[in-house]
Amino acid sequence: xxxxxxxxxPSPTGYVHVGNARTALFNWLFARHHGGxxxxxxxxxxxxxxxxxxxxxxxxxxxxxxxxxxEGPDTGGPFGPYRQSERREVYAQYAEKLIGQxxxxxxxxxxxxxEAERQEALKAGHQPRYSGRCRKLAPQQAxxxxxxGEPAAVRLKIVESSFFWNDRVHGPTSISSExxxxxxxxxxxxxxxxNYAAVIDDHLMEITQVIRGDDHISNTPRQLAxxxxxxxxxxxxxxxxxxxxxxxxxLSKRHGATSxxxxxxxxxxxxxxxxxxxxxxxxxxDGKTEILSPDELVKQFSLDHIxxxxxxxxxxxxxxxxxxxxKECPPRxxxxxxxxxxxxxxxLGPQPGxxxxxxxxxxxxxxxxNISLLSQxxxxxRIVFEFDAPRAVATPEFQExxxxxxxxxxxxxxxxxxxxxxxxxxxxxxxxxxxxxKETGKKGKDLYHPIRMAVTGAASxxxxxxxxxxxxxxxxxxxxxxxxxxxxxLREFAEAAKL
Numbered sequence: 001x002x003x004x005x006x007x008x009x010p011s012p013t014g015y016v017h018v019g020n021a022r023t024a025l026f027n028w029l030f031a032r033h034h035g036g037x038x039x040x041x042x043x044x045x046x047x048x049x050x051x052x053x054x055x056x057x058x059x060x061x062x063x064x065x066x067x068x069x070x071e072g073p074d075t076g077g078p079f080g081p082y083r084q085s086e087r088r089e090v091y092a093q094y095a096e097k098l099i100g101q102x103x104x105x106x107x108x109x110x111x112x113x114x115e116a117e118r119q120e121a122l123k124a125g126h127q128p129r130y131s132g133r134c135r136k137l138a139p140q141q142a143x144x145x146x147x148x149g150e151p152a153a154v155r156l157k158i159v160e161s162s163f164f165w166n167d168r169v170h171g172p173t174s175i176s177s178e179x180x181x182x183x184x185x186x187x188x189x190x191x192x193x194x195n196y197a198a199v200i201d202d203h204l205m206e207i208t209q210v211i212r213g214d215d216h217i218s219n220t221p222r223q224l225a226x227x228x229x230x231x232x233x234x235x236x237x238x239x240x241x242x243x244x245x246x247x248x249x250x251l252s253k254r255h256g257a258t259s260x261x262x263x264x265x266x267x268x269x270x271x272x273x274x275x276x277x278x279x280x281x282x283x284x285x286d287g288k289t290e291i292l293s294p295d296e297l298v299k300q301f302s303l304d305h306i307x308x309x310x311x312x313x314x315x316x317x318x319x320x321x322x323x324x325x326x327k328e329c330p331p332r333x334x335x336x337x338x339x340x341x342x343x344x345x346x347x348l349g350p351q352p353g354x355x356x357x358x359x360x361x362x363x364x365x366x367x368x369x370n371i372s373l374l375s376q377x378x379x380x381x382r383i384v385f386e387f388d389a390p391r392a393v394a395t396p397e398f399q400e401x402x403x404x405x406x407x408x409x410x411x412x413x414x415x416x417x418x419x420x421x422x423x424x425x426x427x428x429x430x431x432x433x434x435x436x437x438k439e440t441g442k443k444g445k446d447l448y449h450p451i452r453m454a455v456t457g458a459a460s461x462x463x464x465x466x467x468x469x470x471x472x473x474x475x476x477x478x479x480x481x482x483x484x485x486x487x488x489x490l491r492e493f494a495e496a497a498k499l
Contacts, residue, residue, distance in 0.1 A: 004036025005208050008069075009198065011043045012054035015259035016061050018251065018313065019213055019243050022277045026240060027211050028067045029278070029301035039205055040072030042083045043198070045191045050085070061260040066270050066294065071205075079205040084197050091192040094200055094230065095154045095185055103229040104185060106142040106152040107134040129181030130155070151188040156196075156225055158182050163221035168209070168238035168303045175221045183222045195222040203232050211303070214239040238303050241281045242310045251313050267341060267374025269329065272322040280311040291324060319372035326368060335360040338374050345378035347385045349479060356477055362470050366462035383461045384470055387484050389496035392457040402497055407450040409440050414451055415494050424486040426468045454493045455486055 008024040010016070016024075031038040040062070044050035059074060071077025081087060098104035107130075118128040134142070135157065146152050158181065164174045185196040192200075198219075202210060217239050227234040245255035257263055263273055275292055284292065284300045292300070326334060335357050342348035342360070352360070367380040392398055401407050414436045418424060421432075433451065437443050453459055456467060474483030484492075493499075 002206075002208060004031060004034040005039065005206050006031050006036065006211060007039040007041050007202070007205065007207050009041040009043050009201075010058060011046060011049075012051060012058055013046060013049040014054060015261045016058055018258055018260070018263075018277060021061075021065060021260050021273075022243065022280055023212055023240060024062060024067060025065070025274060025277055026282070026301075026306075028069075029297055030209065030211060030303065031070075032298045033301045036208075037070045038068070039077070039079075039207070040069040040075075040082065041201060041205070042073050042085075043194070044083055044085045045194070045197060047085075047191065057261070061264070064264060064270050065260060066274050084192070084201065087197070087201065088190070088192070090204070091186060091197055091200055095192075095196075098156065098185070098229055099154065101229075102139075102157075104154050104156050105135055105137065105139075106146050107155045107182075107184070108137075108142075108145060108150055108152050109134060127179050129179065130183075132182055135182060153184050153188045154186040155182040156185050156222075156229060158225055160225065160228070163224045165220060165224065165234070165237055167217075168211075168236055169241070169306050170214070170217075170239060170308055173217070173220075175218070177221065177225075179218075180221055180225075183225070185226070195219050196226055199223045199226040199230075199232075202235060203227070203230070207235050209236045209238060209303075211238045212240065214241055238306070240306065241308060243280055244310045244312050246312065246314070248310075248312070255313070257315075265375070267337070267377070268318065268322050269325045269337070269374075272318065272325040275325070276318045276321050280313065282306050290321070323372050326371075326374070331361040331364070332357065334364055338364060338377055341374050341377050342381065347378055347381065347479075356479065359470070359473050359477060362466070362473070366466040366470060370462075383456055383458055383467070384474065385483060387457050387489050387492070389457065389489070389492040392453075393493070393496040397459055398453065398497075401450060401453055406440075406442060406446055408499075410436060410442050410447055410450045411454055411497075411499060413439050415454065415490050415499060418490050419487060419494070421487060423472055424468065425472065426465055429464070429468050429486070454497075455489055457489070457493075 006027045008027045010020055010024070028038050030036070042055055044055070055073070062069075069075065071079065071082065073082040076082075095104065099106070114130070117131055121128040134155070142152070158177050160177050162174055162176045164172070167173045183195060184193045186192050220237055220239075224234055243251045245251045247255075251258055257266060260273070264270075271294075274294070275297070278292065278297050278301075279290065282301070283305055284296075285305070329337075338360060339348060339352055339357070343350065348356070348360075363381055363384055364377070366384075367377065371377055371380050393402070414432065417432045417435065418429075421428060433447065437447055440447070448464070449459070452461075452464060455464065455471075461467070468486055471483060471486050471489070475485035475488065477483070
């Protein structure tokens with residue numbers, strides 16, 4: 001078997017959808033599993049929609065996703081260029097060859113003529129297909145019209161009655177040529193058609209397997225026809241199942257986040273998204289393992305374990321997986337990933353130094369179990385960054401607390417002792433609460449609940465053992481939004497509650 005060579009060939013016309021990301025990942029896993037070559041090819045023949053900024057974003061998000069490529073527009077390689085817009089001469093050369101050998105012809109039909117044919121076929125209840133009108137033109141007549149400047153597309157002559165291939169996912173597959181007509185290879189304006197350019201590139205780049213979404217199944221016969229006309233051996237085809245939303249319809253924006261950009265902005269870790277997408281339509285050998293490292297994915301990946309049935313995108317499952325990877329993430333890396341979310345919320349200033357990053361690690365440790373996405377961090381961390389004693393005291397929950405003699409007894413004993421301290425470490429906090437317990441006879445919830453509400457301004461939240469050092473250290477740091485010390489908080493609470 002020749003060396004495995006696969007390609008991911010996106011169009012730079014927008015953001016990278018999860019379906020494309022999964023295709024990119026499956027090709028990468030297949031190449032790495034077989035020690036093969038992973039090619040990135042940019043299919044930018046759609047001049048109106050393709051934009052350089054989309055290509056830059058595409059490369060950025062693929063790298064963020066954890067993929068690398070052996071050949072591509074930025075890395076070069078032996079079969080470049082790797083942008084279709086830079087390969088037009090190649091496409092023109094093979095189009096002339098096909099015309100010369102009688103397998104293709106010039107088509108002079110106007111868009112209006114083609115639309116009229118299409119409407120006529122629809123009215124008759126037939127599948128629209130080109131009538132083949134220009135196929136009957138004498139070659140010299142066609143050349144003369146072309147030489148006179150008449151706009152002409154190039155069409156391929158379809159001679160087969162059907163097309164067959166053994167799909168690596170769907171098995172033996174056959175499609176009748178009746179639904180195809182004579183497809184366009186090169187448009188009259190100059191750009192090549194997708195099904196033509198893809199074949200030329202795949203052959204010249206020595207692609208051995210084409211792994212792509214099953215929305216391309218209908219393109220395969222047209223591509224096989226080009227391979228036949230040029231006398232080339234086609235690659236293996238593997239068409240991946242469709243990704244559906246929870247309502248079993250094709251995944252789209254109405255289901256929520258669907259692009260790599262949106263998942264990154266939500267605070268999904270790339271390793272979590274990579275692991276999750278690998279399991280959409282594929283499963284490891286044991287059929288049950290869900291957490292797999294990149295090395296484990298590469299080692300186990302096989303086209304034989306890809307399912308034919310559509311895969312359902314489960315947001316809850318992705319969130320669960322992201323929680324796992326956040327917990328496993330090295331604290332400093334997680335803090336670096338989290339900092340931009342705190343900055344966007346105005347809770348953190350620009351360019352936090354090492355001391356602030358170490359403090360963010362403590363904040364994350366305190367609230368991590370309550371979030372599934374890093375975008376949820378600012379809300380979870382409000383208990384750290386925000387303290388409005390008058391507003392807290394005005395709530396029914398606090399009014400009920402202040403009306404309870406037992407709670408007032410605890411607060412009136414605890415607050416003066418705490419305010420006598422210049423700073424309050426957790427160890428000193430424990431000593432004071434033990435003294436309050438001894439003086440008031442209160443313990444457990446009766447002791448700690450009033451104190452928690454006074455210190456944090458909330459009835460629940462992270463353990464005080466974690467929060468108190470966060471408050472004390474945060475108050476000493478130069479942060480974008482002031483973090484108050486425990487003593488400051490208690491002083492404001494006592495004033496608002498008139499204690």
